[in-house]
Amino acid sequence: MHELSLAQEAVRLIVEDATRRGIKQVTLVKILVGEWTAVLPEAFQLAFECASRGTLAEGARLEIEEAPARALCSTCGLEFHPEEWILLCPSCSTPGARLLSGREMQVVSYEGSC
Amino acid sequence: MPDIKVILAQDLRQANREYATENREKFSCLGITVVNLISSPGAGKTSLLEATLAHLSGSMAIGVIEGDIATTRDAARIARYNVPVVQINTQGACHLDARLISQAMVELPLEKLDLLFIENVGNLVCPAEFDLGEDIKVCILSVAEGSDKPLKYPLVFREAQVLLLNKIDLLPYTDFDMEAFRQDISNLNPELTIFPVSARTGEGLGEWCTWLKQQVSSKKRSVAPFAATV
Numbered sequence: 593m594h595e596l597s598l599a600q601e602a603v604r605l606i607v608e609d610a611t612r613r614g615i616k617q618v619t620l621v622k623i624l625v626g627e628w629t630a631v632l633p634e635a636f637q638l639a640f641e642c643a644s645r646g647t648l649a650e651g652a653r654l655e656i657e658e659a660p661a662r663a664l665c666s667t668c669g670l671e672f673h674p675e676e677w678i679l680l681c682p683s684c685s686t687p688g689a690r691l692l693s694g695r696e697m698q699v700v701s702y703e704g705s706c
Numbered sequence: 707m708p709d710i711k712v713i714l715a716q717d718l719r720q721a722n723r724e725y726a727t728e729n730r731e732k733f734s735c736l737g738i739t740v741v742n743l744i745s746s747p748g749a750g751k752t753s754l755l756e757a758t759l760a761h762l763s764g765s766m767a768i769g770v771i772e773g774d775i776a777t778t779r780d781a782a783r784i785a786r787y788n789v790p791v792v793q794i795n796t797q798g799a800c801h802l803d804a805r806l807i808s809q810a811m812v813e814l815p816l817e818k819l820d821l822l823f824i825e826n827v828g829n830l831v832c833p834a835e836f837d838l839g840e841d842i843k844v845c846i847l848s849v850a851e852g853s854d855k856p857l858k859y860p861l862v863f864r865e866a867q868v869l870l871l872n873k874i875d876l877l878p879y880t881d882f883d884m885e886a887f888r889q890d891i892s893n894l895n896p897e898l899t900i901f902p903v904s905a906r907t908g909e910g911l912g913e914w915c916t917w918l919k920q921q922v923s924s925k926k927r928s929v930a931p932f933a934a935t936v
Contacts, residue, residue: 598718601718687893697717699714700713702711702712702714
């Protein structure tokens, strides 16, 4: 739901780094978004187009990779894909497993030309 | 034109985290307890805040930062309680972030405050993602919203330390399932402290305010040795 502020931050990070390296045009941006971040790829795409307008990231192709949610049960040690936030272990039924991934929001990399 | 690939691996919440850390250090230095109030629109954030201000009036110095998409209506309501208040209008953004707080806090007489309330934008989803530098996240849920909300909007219920279950005077008129609600909360966040309250009748406010006073005095104590050496 807050894709615009995240996209603005992505553009800020990329433009800052690209300017420092003398890159004139960013052509590709790779973003990693966790399954449990309430970030919609379609909305992020649109937000990125808006946020990058007039910057050297304008027109860059956006690739969004989704990181699936993974949890580790503290009782039996099973690593599993949790269905709900109560993080219930499917093997021993203990709630509150440790979330290993699924909350990522990251600019992984970008490509550009000088 | 050579092509360059740059690995950034930077978190999109990093800038917010840095502002939040700065805010937290500043608040801690001054011994101010900071409470971030989060709920959906209409759960009773402002009414509960008004009732809390009335309850705590005279016992400590309180400031308020009001976050809304538009209007200064809430700030006007709060100002009636003779507390310093700053209104942030996010102009459409669905949550407050730590940078907005760092800009707003300088408008308050911070060195005089014991307790600062930040009333977030009415939204049960996004505000949970953004650390503002607060000590305590308080989630407010009204019984009229239904007992299934913790599982449907889990992040805020996991992040919060306190849940104010508001409008309990309406319980007889709703299908709110208290048992299922408590079970879901204990699965999601067993540490969560729940205060059933009614801003309208005042029920439960005493317990909530007593708890708040304890938080304020323990934060004060934690900075006292430092203050004495300055």
